[in-house]
Amino acid sequence: MNKRDVIVPPGQQALYEKYRYSAAVRSGDLLFVSGQVGSREDGSPEPDYEKQVRLAFxxxxxxxxxxxxxxxxxxxxxxxxxxxxxxxxxxLAVKDEIFGAPPYPTWTSVGVTWLAGFDFEIKVVARIPAAG
Structure with missing residues (x-):
């Protein structure tokens, strides 16, 4: 089996080592991104909901x-x-700023009772553009 092609943003290696998961894994031209949350610099949840959503994005x-x-x-x-x-x-207002014009990605929203102190998490699949 091939090793996973892991993507970790600069400066976030310690976070992913601590919690033992990858920020994203590339498979061919697809990128599978783990759920992202709106944490402050110390890793704690941003208490203001709108700011938390913006930080997650x-x-x-x-x-x-x-x-x-x-x-x-x-x-x-x-x-x-x-x-x-x-x-x-x-x-929805923040989402519309990010994905303002069609075509839109598919979207599923799920209500949950627990997100480890957070109130919003976003997970995506993206197609990696061809180089060149």
């Missing part, structure tokens, strides 16, 4: 960039929410 952007991709390359999204009804308008 920033973390996701760092992972995509490390693989040579961007938001336009995202084909599938799953988001996790601790209070979807209350949080919907906020994360």
């Amino acid at each position: 920033e973390r996701l952007s760092e992972v995509l960039r490390a693989a040579g991709a961007g938001f336009d390359d995202v084909v599938d999204v799953i988001t996790f929410h601790t209070d979807p009804e209350k949080q919907f308008a906020t994360w």
